[in-house]
Amino acid sequence: MMRARKNIVVLKFGGTSVGDVRKIGKVADRVIKTRNEGKDVVVVVSAMGDTTDRLIEIAGKVTCNPSRREMDMLMSTGEQLSSSILAMAVQERGYGCVSLTGSQAGILTDEFYSNARILNIRADRISKELKEDKIVVVAGFQGINAEGDITTLGRGGSDTTAVALAVALKADYCEIYTDVGGIYSTDPNLVRKAVKMHSLSYDETLELASSGARVLHTRAVEFAKKNNVVLHVRSSFNNDEGTWVMNERDIDMKMEKPVITGVTSDTDQVKISIFELEDKPGEAARLFGKFSDNNINIDLIVQNVSEKGLAAISFTIKPGDLSIAREVLKELEQEHAVIDTEVAKISIVGAGMQAHPGIAAGMFGILADRGINIEMISTSPIRISCIIRKSRVKDAVRALHSGFDIK
Amino acid sequence: MMRARKNIVVLKFGGTSVGDVRKIGKVADRVIKTRNEGKDVVVVVSAMGDTTDRLIEIAGKVTCNPSRREMDMLMSTGEQLSSSILAMAVQERGYGCVSLTGSQAGILTDEFYSNARILNIRADRISKELKEDKIVVVAGFQGINAEGDITTLGRGGSDTTAVALAVALKADYCEIYTDVGGIYSTDPNLVRKAVKMHSLSYDETLELASSGARVLHTRAVEFAKKNNVVLHVRSSFNNDEGTWVMNERDIDMKMEKPVITGVTSDTDQVKISIFELEDKPGEAARLFGKFSDNNINIDLIVQNVSEKGLAAISFTIKPGDLSIAREVLKELEQEHAVIDTEVAKISIVGAGMQAHPGIAAGMFGILADRGINIEMISTSPIRISCIIRKSRVKDAVRALHSGFDIK
Numbered sequence: 001m002m003r004a005r006k007n008i009v010v011l012k013f014g015g016t017s018v019g020d021v022r023k024i025g026k027v028a029d030r031v032i033k034t035r036n037e038g039k040d041v042v043v044v045v046s047a048m049g050d051t052t053d054r055l056i057e058i059a060g061k062v063t064c065n066p067s068r069r070e071m072d073m074l075m076s077t078g079e080q081l082s083s084s085i086l087a088m089a090v091q092e093r094g095y096g097c098v099s100l101t102g103s104q105a106g107i108l109t110d111e112f113y114s115n116a117r118i119l120n121i122r123a124d125r126i127s128k129e130l131k132e133d134k135i136v137v138v139a140g141f142q143g144i145n146a147e148g149d150i151t152t153l154g155r156g157g158s159d160t161t162a163v164a165l166a167v168a169l170k171a172d173y174c175e176i177y178t179d180v181g182g183i184y185s186t187d188p189n190l191v192r193k194a195v196k197m198h199s200l201s202y203d204e205t206l207e208l209a210s211s212g213a214r215v216l217h218t219r220a221v222e223f224a225k226k227n228n229v230v231l232h233v234r235s236s237f238n239n240d241e242g243t244w245v246m247n248e249r250d251i252d253m254k255m256e257k258p259v260i261t262g263v264t265s266d267t268d269q270v271k272i273s274i275f276e277l278e279d280k281p282g283e284a285a286r287l288f289g290k291f292s293d294n295n296i297n298i299d300l301i302v303q304n305v306s307e308k309g310l311a312a313i314s315f316t317i318k319p320g321d322l323s324i325a326r327e328v329l330k331e332l333e334q335e336h337a338v339i340d341t342e343v344a345k346i347s348i349v350g351a352g353m354q355a356h357p358g359i360a361a362g363m364f365g366i367l368a369d370r371g372i373n374i375e376m377i378s379t380s381p382i383r384i385s386c387i388i389r390k391s392r393v394k395d396a397v398r399a400l401h402s403g404f405d406i407k
Numbered sequence: 408m409m410r411a412r413k414n415i416v417v418l419k420f421g422g423t424s425v426g427d428v429r430k431i432g433k434v435a436d437r438v439i440k441t442r443n444e445g446k447d448v449v450v451v452v453s454a455m456g457d458t459t460d461r462l463i464e465i466a467g468k469v470t471c472n473p474s475r476r477e478m479d480m481l482m483s484t485g486e487q488l489s490s491s492i493l494a495m496a497v498q499e500r501g502y503g504c505v506s507l508t509g510s511q512a513g514i515l516t517d518e519f520y521s522n523a524r525i526l527n528i529r530a531d532r533i534s535k536e537l538k539e540d541k542i543v544v545v546a547g548f549q550g551i552n553a554e555g556d557i558t559t560l561g562r563g564g565s566d567t568t569a570v571a572l573a574v575a576l577k578a579d580y581c582e583i584y585t586d587v588g589g590i591y592s593t594d595p596n597l598v599r600k601a602v603k604m605h606s607l608s609y610d611e612t613l614e615l616a617s618s619g620a621r622v623l624h625t626r627a628v629e630f631a632k633k634n635n636v637v638l639h640v641r642s643s644f645n646n647d648e649g650t651w652v653m654n655e656r657d658i659d660m661k662m663e664k665p666v667i668t669g670v671t672s673d674t675d676q677v678k679i680s681i682f683e684l685e686d687k688p689g690e691a692a693r694l695f696g697k698f699s700d701n702n703i704n705i706d707l708i709v710q711n712v713s714e715k716g717l718a719a720i721s722f723t724i725k726p727g728d729l730s731i732a733r734e735v736l737k738e739l740e741q742e743h744a745v746i747d748t749e750v751a752k753i754s755i756v757g758a759g760m761q762a763h764p765g766i767a768a769g770m771f772g773i774l775a776d777r778g779i780n781i782e783m784i785s786t787s788p789i790r791i792s793c794i795i796r797k798s799r800v801k802d803a804v805r806a807l808h809s810g811f812d813i814k
Contacts, residue, residue, distance in 0.1 A: 058492060062428055067498055088474065088477050092470040150508075
């Protein structure tokens with residue numbers, strides 16, 4: 001049955017939203033609801049609940065060092081399974097539906113197994129199914145490389161699949177369903193007054209995502225920004241509007257722009273300090289080059305020069321990289337570096353701060369009033385981050401949230 | 408690393424052989440052993456242990472009537488999973504190995520989901536991997552149709568995959584690993600003196616398979632016969648030689664050919680008798696046409712004409728088809744047909760019986776001596792089957808096995 005093409009939307013459901021068969025039924029209902037609102041619907045799903053952990057566990061019993069190609073072959077079965085089950089649930093409710101693997105959906109990636117990037121989407125098959133009036137369910141997180149081998153997209157991969165499909169299909173928008181319901185001004189578990197934001201710019205969302213907010217993965221937001229895809233982050237469990245992420249100029253200008261939109265915290269930080277680095281060109285490059293060669297991501301960096309003419313440098317890394325970092329320090333004959341695992345990062349984010357000088361001073365003042373010591377500072381045009389003691393994180397987040405009067 | 412092409416063998420491991428991670432390790436060892444004997448090795452695997460049942464269970468929670476396309480999408484994950492895990496186990500032991508889905512292995516089928524037939528194999532990818540000195544693991548039971556959709560091959564599908572790959576790759580032979588160790592003269596659980604046969608012709612194997620022996624699926628044997636692929640049915644748990652299946656003329660002629668090679672029994676039988684069918688042309692065709700339209704397989708058929716000029720006809724079906732069969736009988740106004748579920752089929756099979764008249768008489772005599780009544784008889788050039796009471800099956804099998812002195 002052929003018919004005129006309607007507006008397309010892409011809906012993405014994460015692992016908790018498809019955690020069990022009952023939840024998949026709810027997802028099917030919601031997909032059909034959107035369809036009945038007159039949209040052509042493409043759905044992207046993650047693997048059901050703990051499938052991914054279970055698959056990793058099976059592989060772990062066979063080898064400590066699985067090849068990435070075979071891991072991708074294995075892991076991709078999780079999303080293939082959930083997509084076929086969701087398709088059955090939609091069909092059971094009387095609607096035409098078809099599930100597609102990443103390969104069938106035409107998602108072509110580069111060759112980097114376990115962390116592949118999408119190069120292109122050949123959407124002919126999806127378009128054909130939509131024209132035949134079907135709801136299309138695509139297995140998230142996966143694609144194929146030029147060899148025809150299955151690749152996976154790494155952390156946040158299903159978000160990236162959804163955004164990439166929205167681009168390829170020229171969708172009206174892309175809805176990301178979560179168990180949280182939107183993007184909040186800070187962690188609602190820490191601050192009861194945390195508010196759900198109505199709309200955010202891509203840049204604010206990126207800063208929030210990279211400062212510890214876990215709702216959206218940076219890569220998906222970058223992809224959306226580059227291609228101007230409107231995102232709607234909302235709850236799988238109710239019909240409330242969530243948070244819209246879009247170009248700053250598209251955000252309703254009648255609303256008074258808040259200066260600070262969010263406060264985030266990240267306790268996954270380790271601070272490393274080296275006190276006697278020769279203060280000459282190339283020393284820092286040699287240091288960080290070595291870290292980069294070992295795939296260690298550096299977050300904040302602060303450097304000072306002491307009176308003796310030696311540089312003191314501090315930087316933060318993720319705890320998971322600590323053991324490799326120790327080896328690198330040894331190689332660099334920097335065994336005396338001080339490693340501090342009791343630190344955390346807090347950040348305030350807001351596109352409005354560009355037009356408001358004094359925000360940094362305000363932040364430092366609020367923290368000082370509470371007796372919270374600032375150990376490192378890093379800024380971007382729309383973000384200020386401070387490293388503080390891990391034990392003071394809750395205090396700091398609450399003080400900043402109420403101090404900047406976020407609502 | 409390129410090297411000269413060696414002889415290729417295809418090894419197939421069923422669900423019990425890859426039942427858990429420890430068993431997969433054993434399979435990896437065996438695959439490597441074959442490789443170290445100087446062969447290029449292609450392995451076909453079924454899904455691990457109860458994976459298939461578990462997948463069916465999940466689908467059953469979502470719908471009572473899943474579409475076949477989506478079921479194939481779902482079921483095919485089972486073999487994809489086991490093939491990647493086996494590839495990891497082989498790699499862990501220091502050998503190059505790659506797993507391939509049915510699609511990646513180039514297995515092209517017709518469009519009949521859940522029961523597809525292989526149309527063609529494009530073996531370029533497998534050949535390329537073998538040339539690069541890798542062991543290739545192929546997910547059994549699956550292929551793709553012309554649309555690029557995943558299909559599964561129905562019962563015994565992994566055996567068929569293995570034989571089809573052996574044909575496409577011009578393999579020396581195809582080894583089917585089972586938990587039984589070969590094809591026996593009869594069920595070793597019924598008759599302790601059951602003997603493992605050294606070699607069988609395709610026709611004998613086909614007759615045994617369709618008479619209740621469960622070692623190989625008919626379709627795979629037919630495929631092997633048509634393409635003259637030598638099969639070796641052997642144990643996953645030891646190194647003993649199993650049973651070779653090949654063309655009759657290739658079987659070692661020095662060995663005295665036994666007249667009877669096997670005794671089988673099949674208790675999955677229901678007998679239906681219709682006593683008053685008009686004895687005119689087309690009546691039986693109408694009856695069995697209706698059964699065939701409803702996908703009911705008829706096994707044995709016996710027809711007599713009574714003195715009244717009415718035909719009496721008896722036939723057997725599988726118990727699983729009984730409820731549909733009742734409906735068909737109603738449609739045909741044959742509600743008075745007698746349905747008997749307490750019957751069983753016993754068969755003797757042997758290519759030698761063609762040259763030995765009197766085998767049938769011998770069989771009937773042995774059964775008569777035991778007071779076992781024969782209710783229906785059916786023969787092929789190398790098989791004689793009788794329908795008897797289900798309660799007498801063990802007696803009958805033991806009597807025939809010792810009566811024909813099979814060893």
